Amino acid sequence: MSVDGKFGDYGGQYVPEALMPAIEELEDAYERYVLNNEDGFMDEFRTRLRDFGGRPTPLQRADRLSERYDREVYLKREDLVHGGAHKLNNALGQVLLAKYMGKDRIIAETGAGQHGTATAMACAHLDMPCEVYMGERDINRQRPNVFRMKLNGSEVNPVTVGRGTLKEAISETMRDWATNVEDTHYVIGSVVGPHPFPSMVRDFQSVISEEARTQAREKMGRLPDAVLACAGGGSNTMGAFAEFVEDDETELYAVEAGGSTLDVDEEAGVAPNSASLTTGSEGVLHGARTRLLQDHDGQIMESHSISSGLDYAGVGPELAHLVDTGRVTAVNVDDDHALTAFHRLSQMEGIIPALESAHAFGYLEEHSEELGEFVVVNLSGRGDKDLESAIEETYERDIDIAPNMDEFTGGL
Amino acid sequence: MSLADAFADGPAFVPYLVAGDPDYESSLEYVEALERGGADVIELGLPFSEPIAEGPTIQNAIVRALEGGMTPERYFEFVEDLDVSIPVVCMTYYNLIYRYGDAEGPRPFVEKAADVGIEGFVVPDLPAEEADPLREACDEFGLDLVFIVAPTTRGDRLDRIMRQVSGYVYVQARLGTTGAKSDVSDQTGSSLDRLSDYDVPKAVGFGISSGEHAERIVRGGADGIIVGSALVDIVAQGYENDESAKTTAERLETLAHELKSGAIDGVSQRPPHSERT
Ligand SMILES: Cc1ncc(COP(=O)(O)O)c(C=O)c1O
Numbered sequence: 001m002s003v004d005g006k007f008g009d010y011g012g013q014y015v016p017e018a019l020m021p022a023i024e025e026l027e028d029a030y031e032r033y034v035l036n037n038e039d040g041f042m043d044e045f046r047t048r049l050r051d052f053g054g055r056p057t058p059l060q061r062a063d064r065l066s067e068r069y070d071r072e073v074y075l076k077r078e079d080l081v082h083g084g085a086h087k088l089n090n091a092l093g094q095v096l097l098a099k100y101m102g103k104d105r106i107i108a109e110t111g112a113g114q115h116g117t118a119t120a121m122a123c124a125h126l127d128m129p130c131e132v133y134m135g136e137r138d139i140n141r142q143r144p145n146v147f148r149m150k151l152n153g154s155e156v157n158p159v160t161v162g163r164g165t166l167k168e169a170i171s172e173t174m175r176d177w178a179t180n181v182e183d184t185h186y187v188i189g190s191v192v193g194p195h196p197f198p199s200m201v202r203d204f205q206s207v208i209s210e211e212a213r214t215q216a217r218e219k220m221g222r223l224p225d226a227v228l229a230c231a232g233g234g235s236n237t238m239g240a241f242a243e244f245v246e247d248d249e250t251e252l253y254a255v256e257a258g259g260s261t262l263d264v265d266e267e268a269g270v271a272p273n274s275a276s277l278t279t280g281s282e283g284v285l286h287g288a289r290t291r292l293l294q295d296h297d298g299q300i301m302e303s304h305s306i307s308s309g310l311d312y313a314g315v316g317p318e319l320a321h322l323v324d325t326g327r328v329t330a331v332n333v334d335d336d337h338a339l340t341a342f343h344r345l346s347q348m349e350g351i352i353p354a355l356e357s358a359h360a361f362g363y364l365e366e367h368s369e370e371l372g373e374f375v376v377v378n379l380s381g382r383g384d385k386d387l388e389s390a391i392e393e394t395y396e397r398d399i400d401i402a403p404n405m406d407e408f409t410g411g412l
Numbered sequence: 413m414s415l416a417d418a419f420a421d422g423p424a425f426v427p428y429l430v431a432g433d434p435d436y437e438s439s440l441e442y443v444e445a446l447e448r449g450g451a452d453v454i455e456l457g458l459p460f461s462e463p464i465a466e467g468p469t470i471q472n473a474i475v476r477a478l479e480g481g482m483t484p485e486r487y488f489e490f491v492e493d494l495d496v497s498i499p500v501v502c503m504t505y506y507n508l509i510y511r512y513g514d515a516e517g518p519r520p521f522v523e524k525a526a527d528v529g530i531e532g533f534v535v536p537d538l539p540a541e542e543a544d545p546l547r548e549a550c551d552e553f554g555l556d557l558v559f560i561v562a563p564t565t566r567g568d569r570l571d572r573i574m575r576q577v578s579g580y581v582y583v584q585a586r587l588g589t590t591g592a593k594s595d596v597s598d599q600t601g602s603s604l605d606r607l608s609d610y611d612v613p614k615a616v617g618f619g620i621s622s623g624e625h626a627e628r629i630v631r632g633g634a635d636g637i638i639v640g641s642a643l644v645d646i647v648a649q650g651y652e653n654d655e656s657a658k659t660t661a662e663r664l665e666t667l668a669h670e671l672k673s674g675a676i677d678g679v680s681q682r683p684p685h686s687e688r689t
Contacts, residue, residue: 014506014537016465018562018587020569161471167462174464179588181564269461284507284537285462297483298511299461 005195008324010317013194015174015287022181023194029101030196034093034203041100045093045204052125053082053092055207059215059376064348069368072220075351075379076212078236085354085381086208086236087118091187093204095122098185105184106130109173111138111166111232112309112356113145114381115189120154122187130154133173135164138308145385163302166232166312170286190233191316194287198316205239212376213243225372226251229380230359231330232274232309234316236380245327251372252327254319255363257305258334266295274303276315277323277330290317306335306393307355307386333362339393341365342383343401354381355389387412413499415453415531415556415579419613423675424452424580424636425626426615427643427668428503430473431456431490432482434647438657439477440493442647445661447496449668453580454496455534455638458487458504465536467591469641472648484512484521491528499531501558501579506538509546522549532556532579540573547576560584561607563599570606580613582638585620585629592641593619596628604633623674630678637675643667 005011013023033041049055057077065073078086095106106128110116116132123130132149136158139146149156162168170188177186191198191205209227216224229240231254244250259273271293273279280291283298293301293313305311322328333341341361346352353361357380364377383390391408418424427446432439443454459474459482466474482490491500502525506518513520525533532555538546540559550557556579561570563584574581583604586597600616607614616629617638626637643664650660 012542013539014542015539016536016562017539017560017573018564018584020539020541020562021564021566024569161468161475162461171462171464175467175589178465181587284505284510286464287537292507294507294511296511297485298507299478300507 005199007318007321009282010288010290010321011195011198012289013287014284014289015194016178018178019181025101027196029097030200033097033100034200039100041097045096048092048096049089049207053088054080056211057081059212059219061219062349068348069364071368071372072374073364074216074219074224074376076208076240076376078208078378078380079351079353079357079382083118083121084384085114085118086205086239087115087189088121089207089239090189090201090204090235091115091118091122094185094187095119095126095128098187099126099128101185103183103185104128105180106187107133107173107176107184108187109133109166109169109189111169111311112307113138113142113149113385114309116156117145117148119187120149120152123154124152131157133157133159133169133176135159135166135169137164138166138169141308141389142385143388165308167300167303174286190235191238191318192233192286192288192314198288198318201235202238202242202318205235206242208236208239208378209241209243212240216376220374222374223247223250224374224376225249226253227376227378228253228255228360228363229378230255230310230356231277231315231319232312232356233314234319236378238316238319240378241328245322251329253363254323254328254330255360256330256332257307257310257338257359258332259304260335262332264301269295269299269301270304271301271313272304273332274305274310274312275332276313277320278332280315285314288317290314291320306338306389307359309354309356310359331363333359336397337362337366339390339397340399340401342390343399347401351379352383353379354383355386357381413497415499415501416613418452418499419580419635423630423634423679424613424615425450425668425672425675426453426455426636426638427451428455428457428638428640429643429647430459430470430477431487432459432477432480433473433644434476434651435480436486436490438660440490441657441661442664443494444496445665446643446668447498449665450672451498451668452636453499453501455501455503455640456491458484458502458508460505460508463505465589467589467641469592469644469648470590473644476651484508488524488528491530500529501532501534502530503534506535509535518546519549522546522553522555526553526555530555532558534558534560534582536560540576543576558582561603563587563603566606574610574612577612580615580636581607581610583607583614583616583634585616585618588618590618590641592621592645594621596620596625600629601632608633623670626671626674627678627681630675631681633682637671639671
């Protein structure tokens with residue numbers, strides 16, 4: 001694992017000079033508190049993750065899916081983390097770190113609103129003021145999360161430039177950081193951005209695979225043949241993979257959003273998917289060199305996914321590197337199959353998954369035979385935030401396993 | 413003319429516009445009007461879709477230029493079509509430089525830029541740590557690489573940047589993003605003080621919008637002033653009010669004159685050298 005912030009050719013620190021001193025300060029804090037547990041930082045982090053966050057989360061056998069696919073299917077239940085997604089692992093770590101660093105203001109971007117709500121919760125818990133930038137389009141798609149952030153005392157700043165999704169929200173949060181860098185910490189929401197963010201966020205999230213690895217041994221007496229996780233920026237992905245990377249017997253699958261199609265409309269600058277690992281090319285965005293959805297000239301394209309949390313034109317540099325080296329297999333699942341998987345898991349296992357996580361289950365449905373006898377799926381979050389979109393999107397499609405939708409013509 | 417020459421006699425006025433804002437032809441006229449107004453160097457923006465160092469004014473200009481069809485290839489044509497004798501500095505984000513051409517890395521972009529007569533680069537998302545490949549290509553083709561020094565840049569970082577910089581150093585007058593302001597930041601003075609031992613022209617930018625600002629900045633020791641958003645605002649107003657390109661060009665020229673005169677006045681008001689240090 002990298003200490004200099006490079007993963008092969010990926011990574012680095014492509015940010016305005018005004019931010020570099022803050023990034024150097026963060027590198028120093030990351031090494032001292034996170035890597036070396038100075039002042040017992042990691043002990044406090046783990047304690048708070050347990051008491052406030054509800055960790056450890058179970059590794060649960062999915063009985064009916066196991067039967068359906070005729071193999072052992074286990075769910076890593078990150079949907080049970082406080083707030084309903086893995087996002088708290090990172091947000092709590094970073095807000096606590098900001099406190100140790102003596103910062104007194106937190107900013108964050110959010111796409112689905114999950115990272116924003118996690119950061120808002122962590123800030124309320126640790127008594128830090130918080131402002132969250134969110135694209136206007138996402139604000140409309142994820143209204144319950146906007147309200148949750150406000151309930152926790154955070155301000156939510158709408159971002160109106162561009163298409164108003166995660167990409168624009170990240171750019172705008174970086175601008176705020178460049179303005180208020182001296183007292184503010186930017187809690188980035190995934191394993192993206194300039195070094196040390198990709199490594200640091202991975203370290204906060206790797207509690208997922210640390211637990212899952214031990215739990216797999218306890219329950220099955222061995223390591224899984226495959227671990228599946230959806231990939232937007234890739235934080236639940238890197239979290240679910242990190243401790244398995246050295247285990248050659250375990251295959252790792254990063255499931256990207258295939259959107260409506262993998263074909264790209266260069267003319268319009270639109271990629272109707274978010275599959276940067278599968279279809280992207282190398283470039284520099286938001287502080288790092290990585291794989292991106294971009295046009296021939298290097299202009300970043302507008303991405304698309306049914307799930308706002310996967311709707312991003314880039315991906316974490318370490319994940320891109322692990323795909324290039326062949327350690328991680330990048331696959332993708334389109335909107336239709338993800339939505340169908342959303343309904344299937346809800347019905348068969350009594351768990352309504354986040355639309356992001358549903359992509360991993362979509363892959364399981366199509367390719368279970370290739371995945372070995374023992375499969376772990378990272379259930380990165382619960383779907384309560386997605387109910388409005390699920391109604392809308394289900395209406396537009398003919399999904400035979402969906403419930404009768406007649407009562408919901410007007411939404412919830 | 414090289415960048416160093418442009419700073420050689422008197423304070424330099426360095427305006428910024430986005431190439432192709434709001435359309436190719438008008439934009440050519442606007443740059444030419446700035447030269448008539450007294451510009452010594454033009455920082456010409458090549459629009460990138462994710463301009464993280466830019467405030468709303470320039471973000472909107474970038475959107476207009478991209479919608480008007482500006483691309484790296486068109487940008488190079490634009491520079492060739494420009495009828496100006498002052499040096500052109502290309503201001504853009506690293507991904508466009510990195511992606512251009514068939515070969516890996518920044519070399520093809522720099523080669524092409526040299527070919528059309530560009531004198532240097534400012535790349536706001538490329539700190540000194542990541543700049544080696546671009547620096548090498550610039551050296552190979554004889555172009556300057558301008559770096560930004562921020563109010564937060566101190567000590568070792570400042571040394572590292574100043575070892576790499578050529579042409580001029582871009583002194584960022586305040587924290588934050590680009591954008592016209594109604595006052596001049598007092599962060600400028602201390603930034604200039606930190607730079608006084610380095611023998612590179614110091615051009616101050618971020619927030620300068622009037623002749624009076626220009627005067628104060630130059631009086632404080634700057635060798636030049638960089639003005640973007642205040643000029644881009646004029647382009648935006650012209651676009652929104654459906655003004656003729658000629659009218660907008662005249663208004664740009666007028667503000668350019670004011671800024672340049674302010675800068676010149678600032679020199680004559682400088683305290684005697686001994687008092688400054
Ligand atoms: C439940 C859930 N899963 C996955 C993601 C995607 O993020 P990442 O790829 O960083 O895990 C999100 C993002 O908001 C999310 O809310």
